[in-house]
Amino acid sequence: MKDGPEYGFDTLQIHAGARPDPATGARQTPIYQTTAYVFRDADHAAALFNLQEVGYIYSRLTNPTVAALQERVATLEGGVGAVCCSSGHAAQIMALFPLMGPGKNIVASTRLYGGTVTQFSQTIKRFGWSCTFVDFDDLDAVKAAIDDDTRAVFCESIANPGGYITDLDAVAKIADDAGLPLIVDNTSATPYLCRPIEHGATLVVHSLTKYLTGNGTVTGGVVVDSGKFDWTASDKFPSMSEPEPAYHGLKFAETFGPLAFTFHSIAVGLRDLGMTLNPQAAHYTLMGIETLSLRMQKHVENAMEVASWLEGHAAVEKVTYAGLPSSPYNDRVAKICPKGAGALFTIALKGGYDACVKFVDSLEIFSHVANLGDTRSLVIHSASTTHRQLTREQQEAAGAAPNVVRISIGIEDPEDLKADLDRALNAVM
Template sequence: MTDEQNLGFDTKLIHAGASPDPATGARQVPIYQTTSYVFRDADHAAALFNLQEVGYIYSRLTNPTVAALQARMAALEGGAGAVCCSSGHAAQILALFPLMRPGCNVVSANRLYGGTVTQFSQTFKRFGWEARFVDTDDLDAVEAAIDENTRAIFCESIANPGGYVTDIPALAAIADRAGIPLIVDNTTATPYLCRPIEQGATLVVHSMTKYLTGNGTVTGGVLIDSGTFDWSASDKFPSLSAPEPAYHGLKFHETFGAMAFTFHGIAIGLRDLGMTLNPQAAHYTLMGIETLSLRMQRHCENAVKVASWLEQDPRVAYVTYAGLPSSPYYERAKRICPKGASSLFTFSLKAGYEACIKLIDNVEIFSHVANLGDTRSLIIHSASTTHRQLTEAQQIAAGAAPDVVRLSIGIEDADDLIADLDQALTKAGA
């Protein structure tokens, strides 16, 4: 086939990483439901375990179905390589694991998915890592938070739950000056709407559970490496630049170059952390990705219609959708996400917390679930669910105040979605 990097985005959605199965001619990527693989001989096995040859050993590390998905995601994001894993949270650990040591810190946006805030602020402490939360719109504050122990900057391209858009090139410039990578969670935008690597990001992570799969059937995560960072430029990243004892002193960056982070993610990360993506989940995700462009177009169109209606409703205090001209992120969204601002946003009810709860209890088409990016429209009250573990101050900072409802707009008929919200708002007011 033509070099995949030269193919158009929509062609990559269907063909990147996949070709007819050489044994059977199967056109769709088969589900290789196997734990292990037969070696040709003893020398072949030794070469695989020594990282001298690329191949399949054990499905905790590598699997042909998962490998096809990894190749597709690397192509879609414009990266050198990718590592799939069991969830978006697993992808975040996989991204930071080679970079961090006890005593190190990551400077993180304070507008994040509530589970990520909890992971960063609580669980990371058990590793001896520190997360420093800052408002990434305040670039001086970001720069001031960085010190000699900072190993990365972390943000979301479009922040969950409020749909706030991050100035990725500005953060990338700060990361470059500090000699550290910028990690961007691109879950809400997807590579159809935003290409963080082209805007300066070093690493990109996704919860593939969301828009990439698109149908709420499986969980999965992926880490994509740009392949452009010089891991040997300083002594900050010994996992990648220094000899690795488990592989007889092999230096990942010296040996694998642009693929160093990807090989480390598999050979060390998946080997020891075990956050494996199962092949059936990879298969579902591959099928979902095939229609990503079509779905994202409809998601964005519907979101504009629903958000515009909500903004005009007298029962609504404000709407956070960056696709509205009234949004302070509108101009930035056109620059960072030129094809649309995705379909995740929040709105505040003037009647407060209790009205939010009544609204959710009375919707009929919207599904009340803790997910986003489904073909179905979804609704949730973040303060009492996904952001429940946070203090009220943290909830407000994250865009999940008690009087706020989060919507993930699906691909149904937009007029039906508006009618559903209207009747539920009426009942909430009553």
């Protein structure tokens, strides 16, 4: 889009990053299914490889379809740039990669997706990194967990699976006072419900697989760069502030300013880690984002109606939806997610583990899958699936105890959803 007025979200979700194809005039962004790109001449090629000119070299690094998606997500999040990659998990590694080094650590919320807990507690150890998990409601504990080797603070805006809403402003202040970037996973909220950069986040990550694509067809991830962090304020981030040997001593922060993280993630991260998003997946996500606001409005409306109804069901012990007045996090909705508390929450069943298993097996409209954020309503018993690798204590801290079922509310008729849930819940009573 051309520079001009500040467009509204509904306009940007359709037009940001999208321009008529210069070769054909095609209005929808084409799928540029190509590996490489022809250089104008030898000098052009050298300039691209020296990072002296922006352009396309090889689709592991950059691709026009993926670039359109990067621009769209960055615009919706209020960032200066973004880097897409192959999955949400890849996005988390991509976000940490320029910041970390052997012996360094991150401080993360205990309320995270089970796969993220495993990635941070187990897998990153192989890089020589470590993670300290803290209850982010205990701000003093967050401060105490930060030490001289900490390089980032990590949380989710709306936590998976329980729908817990993080007080981003309070956490951002702690990170800022410590001179550290705050990384926020905004998958469950999307930029329609929450814009973490406005609350002090340095980087925002998404699993594109979920609400942004919205139809359960592809996997993808993205890291959005706020452009607001001073990478030269200390010696903690040499990848940004010190000379890069692979580019003849170029300093990313000095050369690219607010876009330093974005350029480093492409020129070094994608170059060497190779976590590339394919152009067809980018195309599906671009089309999905065109209806993001419409879908999220319906997701939230349905979630509020279904969660309120579930709260009064005889088989249900507890509902964790932050949109409910009974939620201890309801007061954060207006500040962090003013358009609604999302569509992800859990229910605890009075019958325990066995009741949860029978419940998910008795549903018809709800699909029992390891995914969320689909137009279809989804359900999963986290303790026996996505959070199975965690200890009992970790499961409970994450909101995925054995008697808990995660529910992702879709955009179907809410009366049909309640009827399906009612049949399954009565089956376990």
